[in-house]
Amino acid sequence: MIYFVIHHPRQENVxxxxxxxxxxxxxxxxxxxxKAETSRPMPDSSLVASLKKQKLRLKEEMAAQH
Known part of the structure; x- marks a missing residue:
């Protein structure tokens, strides 16, 4: 049996x-x-740095999607 895959650009866009x-x-x-971590009296700078790196990676991935 042969199956055909129909490509729907609209579905891909969604x-x-x-x-x-x-x-x-x-x-x-x-x-x-x-924001929550930096507003604490003694923020964990390594946690903040890690969160910022994660945020930057997400931003780059979002930019690549457009």
Whole structure:
């Protein structure tokens, strides 16, 4: 039996948009964690650095999706 896969650009676009939306939500969550950590009396600088790196990676991935 032979199956054909029909390519639907609109469906691909919806999946891409939902992926970017998920990345954007993670980016916002990291921003909130950074803000919360830096507002503490003695913020953990290594945690803040790690969160900022994660946030930057997400930003780069979102830019690559466009």
């Amino acid at each position: 999946m891409e948009n939902s992926h970017v939306s998920a990345l954007s939500a993670k980016h916002a969550g990291l921003e909130a964690r950074i």
